Amino acid sequence: xxxxxNVELREDTGLYNSKLxxxxxxxxxxxxxxxxxxxxxxxxTGAPVWPPIGEHGSILHMLKETIPHATFNTVVLIFSSxxxxxxxxxxxxxxxxxxxxxxxxxILCAIxxxxxxxxxxxxxxxxxxxxxxxxxxxxxxxxxxLHGLHIIGGIIVLAYLLGPGISMWSxxxxxxxxxxxxxxxxxxxxxxxxxxxxxxLYLLN
Amino acid sequence: xxxxxxxxxxxNYRKVFIFLLIGTAITVWASYMxxxxxxxxxxxxxxxxxxxxxxxxxxxxxxxxxxSEKKMxxxxxxxxxxxxxxxxxxxxxxxxxxxxxx
Numbered sequence: 006x007x008x009x010x011n012v013e014l015r016e017d018t019g020l021y022n023s024k025l026x027x028x029x030x031x032x033x034x035x036x037x038x039x040x041x042x043x044x045x046x047x048x049x050t051g052a053p054v055w056p057p058i059g060e061h062g063s064i065l066h067m068l069k070e071t072i073p074h075a076t077f078n079t080v081v082l083i084f085s086s087x088x089x090x091x092x093x094x095x096x097x098x099x100x101x102x103x104x105x106x107x108x109x110x111x112i113l114c115a116i117x118x119x120x121x122x123x124x125x126x127x128x129x130x131x132x133x134x135x136x137x138x139x140x141x142x143x144x145x146x147x148x149x150x151l152h153g154l155h156i157i158g159g160i161i162v163l164a165y166l167l168g169p170g171i172s173m174w175s176x177x178x179x180x181x182x183x184x185x186x187x188x189x190x191x192x193x194x195x196x197x198x199x200x201x202x203x204x205x206l207y208l209l210n
Numbered sequence: 211x212x213x214x215x216x217x218x219x220x221x222n223y224r225k226v227f228i229f230l231l232i233g234t235a236i237t238v239w240a241s242y243m244x245x246x247x248x249x250x251x252x253x254x255x256x257x258x259x260x261x262x263x264x265x266x267x268x269x270x271x272x273x274x275x276x277x278s279e280k281k282m283x284x285x286x287x288x289x290x291x292x293x294x295x296x297x298x299x300x301x302x303x304x305x306x307x308x309x310x311x312x
Contacts, residue, residue, distance in 0.1 A: 019280040028283050032290040039294040047301050076238055083230045090223055090273050094216055193273045200265045203234075204258040208241035 012179045027187040031194050038198055041148055045205065048140050056141035056210050064141060067134055068210055074125050075207045078118050079199065085114035086196040089189045096182040101174060104185075108167045111192070115160045122153055145206055152202060155195045162188050226272045233265045 010022040018025055049055050056064040092107035129135075129142075136146040166188060173181040240257040271277040276287075 018282045035290050043298045079234050087227045197269050201262050204262050209255045209258045
């Protein structure tokens, strides 16, 4: 049996089903990250000193050192959002070769983001700033770790749509274009979360 | 969507990209500034979060096409934001309740 409303719009919602599905999923994601941001605000406002003073020296000094990495990652993620939306535009223009270039660039940006994050984590752990060090570090690793998992999930889906999943283009081009639109919505959400994580965790301390 | 429409979209995405880069630069700059609000970083937090909200709006409105979406999506998001605000305020209400016991 064929799944209905893959391409055509439902009369009651005015949407195709997977678009409604991804927005409901993103709503749950807003609550997930919202809960963690709520924890951050409460712990920060309740702390006598922020970031807490730990045994491995000044967290503030360590944070200042990592601002260039985080800024670079912010630019990379913003750029990946542009290439993601351009991949969708390319399909709308029926240009598969451009789509491949843009989606490939998006995946490359995501990998660069994770590599920079790896070096950042290594530096922090090497200096003794592990999650158990203090409340700030616990929040830092929880929030950036969860965000990183979302990036990894995104890479897997994007790689599928660039690899085996691309075969749908020849049989159902409109459905494939819709798939790229909804995976794009997810990817922009991941970028959106980072836009708030970046000042919260790195700059405003 | 027609090709002309898409050309318009592409020009818009370019503009948004540049605005997002400028916003990022201002956020980083603001974090180094001394706003001198009662010897605290309240000024930097205000500037930083305001820019983050503007950047968030730009991404949601343009890349996620929320500036021209169906009503159903707006209702889902409104409901989510309502519960998000509730989630943020529940601990505060609990705190106020505790304070009355002192």
